[in-house]
Amino acid sequence: xxxxxxxxxxxxxxxxxxxxxxxxxxxxxxxxxxxxxxxxxxxxxxxxxxxxxxxxxxxxxxxxxxxxxxxxxxxxxxxxxxxxxxxxxxxxxxxxxxxxxxxxxxxxxxxxxxxxxxxxxxxxxxxxxxxxxxxxxxxxxxxxxxxxxxxxxxxxxxxxxxxxxxxxxxxxxxxxxxxxxxxxxxxxxxxxxxxxxxxxxxxxxxxxxxxxxxxxxxxxxxxxxxxxxxxxxxxxxxxxxxxxxxxxxxxxxxxxxxxxxx
Numbered sequence: 001x002x003x004x005x006x007x008x009x010x011x012x013x014x015x016x017x018x019x020x021x022x023x024x025x026x027x028x029x030x031x032x033x034x035x036x037x038x039x040x041x042x043x044x045x046x047x048x049x050x051x052x053x054x055x056x057x058x059x060x061x062x063x064x065x066x067x068x069x070x071x072x073x074x075x076x077x078x079x080x081x082x083x084x085x086x087x088x089x090x091x092x093x094x095x096x097x098x099x100x101x102x103x104x105x106x107x108x109x110x111x112x113x114x115x116x117x118x119x120x121x122x123x124x125x126x127x128x129x130x131x132x133x134x135x136x137x138x139x140x141x142x143x144x145x146x147x148x149x150x151x152x153x154x155x156x157x158x159x160x161x162x163x164x165x166x167x168x169x170x171x172x173x174x175x176x177x178x179x180x181x182x183x184x185x186x187x188x189x190x191x192x193x194x195x196x197x198x199x200x201x202x203x204x205x206x207x208x209x210x211x212x213x214x215x216x217x218x219x220x221x222x223x224x225x226x227x228x229x230x231x232x233x234x235x236x237x238x239x240x241x242x243x244x245x246x247x248x249x250x251x252x253x254x255x256x257x258x259x260x261x262x
Contacts, residue, residue: 046139053124053136061087061119087119094118094243101247102254110250113153117146118243125205125235129228137238138206140198147194150246155189158253166253197245201238208234 064087098107098114107114121137128135136142158166170189172181208231 045134046136046142049134050124050136050142053127054120057119057123090119090122091115097240097243098247101244102251106251106254107247110157110254113150113250114243114246117150117246118239121146121201121242122235122239125239126232128205129231129235135205137201140202143198143202144194146201146242147198150197150249151190151194154246154249154253157250161254162256193249197242201242204234204238 060083064084067084094115095107095111098111101107102110124135124137124142127133128138137146162169170182170185171178172185
């Protein structure tokens with residue numbers, strides 16, 4: 001496997017005090033989280049970069065928001081590709097995706113978590129294609145965190161929408177089936193969903209960027225371009241899959257459950 005030197009790794013190597021603070025800040029997400037005996041600060045890089053990218057995206061979102069509010073003509077689509085039009089196209093696509101899955105009413109209510117996931121995951125996926133930058137979503141620490149946020153969110157929405165009926169549906173339609181159905185439903189919801197959601201994203205992005213790095217190491221000019229184009233497609237598709245499954249989970253949790261539990 002080729003050795004990568006990312007900008008954050010270089011920065012931490014040059015400033016030992018910064019490296020020490022980074023280790024202390026992200027210790028729960030380092031190699032100790034995976035059971036290794038000797039944690040290395042490089043394993044905390046995905047968490048640090050994801051936090052930094054969140055700040056960058058927040059600044060960009062606030063800039064777009066202020067521009068939309070300030071300009072009355074912002075409702076008219078621009079014929080040029082600007083930061084505002086890019087966010088408009090991106091948000092519109094994923095809103096339409098949520099609307100197709102959950103309906104217009106639910107899409108409007110629950111879009112903040114879906115839209116935020118789309119922007120964050122797509123940015124973190126694509127940034128890994130830039131030489132010198134690492135993709136946080138190629139680390140399970142980051143993708144598992146995203147999946148756990150989705151897990152907490154759709155269960156919260158389910159309880160808020162259906163109350164105790166949401167919990168009752170885990171036991172199945174008949175009370176005598178509860179000992180069989182309840183463990184299966186709980187295992188599927190709490191373990192299988194976040195695991196598959198996080199591992200699918202992590203594996204696809206890490207393998208995609210690994211292939212790109214291999215081809216870039218073999219031939220620096222021109223040859224990696226088709227691989228990078230394929231990588232862009234993988235990054236976009238994995239963002240869509242993550243957000244689509246999030247929509248499905250929220251839609252299933254918030255649909256009306258029969259309160260009559262026989």
